[in-house]
Amino acid sequence: MSEALVIIPTYNEKENIEKMVRKVFSLPEAFDLLIVDDGSPDGTAAIVKELQKEFEGKLHIEERTGKLGLGTAYIHGFKWGLNRQYQYLFEMDCDFSHNPDDLIRLYAAAKNGADVAIGSRYTKGGKVVNWPVGRILMSYFASVYVRMVLWMNVMDTTAGFKCYRREVLENIDLDGVKFIGYAFQIEMKYRAWRKKYKLVEVPITFIDRVLGASKMSTGIFKEAFWGVLQMRWMI
Numbered sequence: 001m002s003e004a005l006v007i008i009p010t011y012n013e014k015e016n017i018e019k020m021v022r023k024v025f026s027l028p029e030a031f032d033l034l035i036v037d038d039g040s041p042d043g044t045a046a047i048v049k050e051l052q053k054e055f056e057g058k059l060h061i062e063e064r065t066g067k068l069g070l071g072t073a074y075i076h077g078f079k080w081g082l083n084r085q086y087q088y089l090f091e092m093d094c095d096f097s098h099n100p101d102d103l104i105r106l107y108a109a110a111k112n113g114a115d116v117a118i119g120s121r122y123t124k125g126g127k128v129v130n131w132p133v134g135r136i137l138m139s140y141f142a143s144v145y146v147r148m149v150l151w152m153n154v155m156d157t158t159a160g161f162k163c164y165r166r167e168v169l170e171n172i173d174l175d176g177v178k179f180i181g182y183a184f185q186i187e188m189k190y191r192a193w194r195k196k197y198k199l200v201e202v203p204i205t206f207i208d209r210v211l212g213a214s215k216m217s218t219g220i221f222k223e224a225f226w227g228v229l230q231m232r233w234m235i
Helices: 017-026 044-052 070-083 102-111 133-150 166-171 182-194 218-234
Strands: 004-010 032-037 059-063 088-091 116-120 127-129 162-165 199-203 205-207
Touching (some): 004 017, 017 044, 032 044, 032 070, 059 070, 070 088, 070 166, 070 182, 088 102, 102 199, 133 182, 133 218, 162 166, 182 199, 182 218
Parallel strands (some): 004 088, 032 059, 127 205
Antiparallel strands (some): 088 162
């Protein structure tokens, strides 16, 4: 068993899941991997279960019924990992928009003093590839808006590629986390920042997915817009 657990929520990721699993386990650092699948009708879970025969003790799956939201998937994974004594817990997408090679850099940042290591598109050295200009601007100014409202000194406030030290998740009230969509990523950073944990941004190149369908929607952005205002006064 590794001390580091990578948590990947999935819904209809059959095109990506096997490649992602094999890539994570090919890295020079040892990671365990937990897939939290929300009842994918395309057979994603079945592919993971078949791969478990090859990666016994390292590859795990938790199956849930229906799409229950990104935030609840990660919280499920956090609790699973904390109960099994993992010291470093990662969030990562399955679609290769987050480069698995960057797990090494986030891991190193966490081992060298970061309480939360953030894979950042908008810090110096970070960038976005294959997004239309409109979406880049929307995402960038969403982070500007969050910083203005919450006064949080993080350039990529909506980033979803992160490593948490165990202590951070133990001291955040996971059952009290309010948001389950895009705003979940903001809320988790804000809760850690409010508790004076050290948030460090590691520059990454974010590449839009090639295979499978994006889960992004205007409803997700609306939740984030109004959610940030609620966070300012509720947390």
